[in-house]
Amino acid sequence: MSRAVAIEVSHLGKTYEKVRAVDDLSFQVYAGEIFGLLGPNGAGKSTTLRILITLLHPTSGSATILGMNSVKDADRVRKTIGYVPQERAIDRFLTGREHLELLADLYHLSPEDASTRIPQLLKLVELEQQADRPAKTYSGGMKRKLDIACGLLPDPKILFLDEPTLGLDVQSRLRIWDHVRAMRERGITVVMTTNYLDEADQLCDRIAIIDGGRIKALGAPNELKVGLGGDLVSLTVREHDRVELLAAAVKNLPAIRAVTTTPTGLDIRVDSPEKALPAILDAANRLTCQLEFIDYHRPRLDDVFIAHTGRSIKDDQPKAEAP
Amino acid sequence: MKEYWQEIRALTMRWVRRLSREKFSMLFTLVQPMLFWLIFFGNLFQRAADMQVTQASSYISFLTAGVVVMTVLNNGLAGGVDLLFDKENGFLERLMSTPIHRTSVILSRFIFVTTITSLQVLVILGVAWLFGVQPVTGLLGVATILFIGMMFGVGLTAISMAMAFSVKSHGDFFSVLGFLSLPMIFLSSALVPLAAMPGWMGFLAQFNPMTWAIDAVRPLILHGWAEALPHVFMVIGVMVLFDALCLYGGARAFRRAIG
Incomplete structure (x- = not known):
């Protein structure tokens, strides 16, 4: 099945003062999908996004947006895309409506077009009631909605969202997800960065896992999970010196795919849990190896992340939350 | 071209709207140079200042030119602050x-800062008038003062924007600003004529573009066209150079920051 390509990124690289922020990235974004760039802070996803929206020039490679080069055709690209920066890219003294009026002029809308589109957008993001209050009185969720309305003002073919739910409460987060899905329904291609695994998992049609400026994995969240192969059994072992012994015993059991030692015990990938689990417990009993905790789950996106980057995205989470 | 004006008008209106929402800050900005420098300083030094030295009928009338140019200086140097926050x-x-055309962001800021500064200069001249200071060159003189102020202001605003685009944090920006502004005032002919300054200060003050601006504005207020014109032509020449230099630096900083 071949799908229309909205964005073509080819061997993209960006170096800042000898630091390679983005290193030889290549991927395609299909028209009409929600595409996520997932990675910890500093992974290079925001740099990639900024190149795509023409704010940064790549040092090597190229990005083509709807057939237009991000550098040579920057002005034409800007006319066809919408951008929602990270939260707070808002003038606290202007009202919500004034933000949209300002952008309407910057996108060169005629006064007639502006006066029909602005009320529509305010309605869409449910900000009609607060439209004439200064943005400094808005809650985090309301600011985010205003951001999205601003991004949608040019009636874009592609919308870029930078960390759309960073720092939002759960309710607002779910509302924003609904809005993003609604955009896909309207035929808008959405490209977003996130460092939330659940967001990438539930919202994105396809994701690129980025770490150290490189793509580590690319595909639909489910494909990536299935690609890991097998469900995961995690054991927490009471006596840590027994871990190696247990690992050696478990390796040769039936229905076992792979065994890795963790600081607290073992992670075991299994083909069929109903065969593997009793065998594992049996082996632990034989070795009188006491188990503190047993966890069994289908592969999750964090397992995908760990498998491809060798670390957990959560290691970076506290940094991401810092103001 | 029509689109360019649409952008510039919208961006300039944004600054105007912001100012109108910050009424307290607007009042403070407007009143501060008049109250602090012109009224307090001017009257305080009325008797301490030697009229033989200042060659003016009162210290306030001597100081008015200084306060006008100081206002241009402070507004200009602070002109990039809002872009820094942006x-x-x-x-x-x-x-x-x-x-948008990349320059409209910059241009809208120039238009806004220049307009506000001009209004403020008019208010200062008005207050000075209440204290008996009447520019002897009349309305045309006032227009010339505004023009000199604008030329000086453009260069200063360009410096401020260049700094806004180059600094790593706004802390750096305000440190440099604080460091620049007062010495610029003391090392100029704003408060004391060059001839009455200690030798080394007078020497440094000659190179301060502020001195050139004041030396043209002051005779427009105090002495008349005959004395003012050579200074006016001189300062226009100096300001063309100054502005060209500042705009070149500003454009480079902008290009580096925006790409």
């Missing part, structure tokens, strides 16, 4: 992601 909170990025 840069820091991502609003600038939002503006830059729209299909």
Whole structure:
């Protein structure tokens, strides 16, 4: 099945003062999908996004947006895309409506077009009631909605969202997800960065896992999970010196795919849990190896992340939350 | 071209709207130079200042030119602050992601700062008038003062914007600003004529563009066209150079920051 390509990124690289922020990235974004760039802070996803929206020039490679080069055709690209920066890219003294009026002029809308589109957008993001209050009185969720309305003002073919739910409460987060899905329904291609695994998992049609400026994995969240192969059994072992012994015993059991030692015990990938689990417990009993905790789950996106980057995205989470 | 004006008008209106929402800050900005420098300083030094030295009928009338140029200096040097905040909170990025001509952001700021400064200069001249200071060159003289102020202001605003685009944090910006502004005032002919300064200060003050501006504005207020004109022509020449230099630096900083 071949799908229309909205964005073509080819061997993209960006170096800042000898630091390679983005290193030889290549991927395609299909028209009409929600595409996520997932990675910890500093992974290079925001740099990639900024190149795509023409704010940064790549040092090597190229990005083509709807057939237009991000550098040579920057002005034409800007006319066809919408951008929602990270939260707070808002003038606290202007009202919500004034933000949209300002952008309407910057996108060169005629006064007639502006006066029909602005009320529509305010309605869409449910900000009609607060439209004439200064943005400094808005809650985090309301600011985010205003951001999205601003991004949608040019009636874009592609919308870029930078960390759309960073720092939002759960309710607002779910509302924003609904809005993003609604955009896909309207035929808008959405490209977003996130460092939330659940967001990438539930919202994105396809994701690129980025770490150290490189793509580590690319595909639909489910494909990536299935690609890991097998469900995961995690054991927490009471006596840590027994871990190696247990690992050696478990390796040769039936229905076992792979065994890795963790600081607290073992992670075991299994083909069929109903065969593997009793065998594992049996082996632990034989070795009188006491188990503190047993966890069994289908592969999750964090397992995908760990498998491809060798670390957990959560290691970076506290940094991401810092103001 | 029509689109360019649409952008510039919208961006300039944004600054006007912001100012109108910050009424307290507006009042403070407007009143501060008059109250602090002109009224307090001018009257305080009335008797301490030697009229033989200042060659003016009163210290306030001597000081008026200084306060006018000081206002231009302070507004100009602070002219980039709002862009700095825009840069820091991502609003600038939002503006830059729209299909606008890159210069309209800058140009709107110049228009706004220049307009506000001109209004403020008029208010200062008005207050000075209440204290008996009447520019002897009349309305045309006032217009010339505004023109000199604008020329000086453009260069200063360019410096301020260049700094706004180059500094790593707004802390740096305000440190440099604080460091620049007072010495610029003391090392100029704003408060004391060059001839009455200690030798080394007078020497340094000659190179201060502020001195050139004041030396043209002051005779326009105190002495008349005959004495003022050579200074006016001189300062216009100096300001063309000054502005060209500042705009070149500003453009480079802008290009580096925006790409």
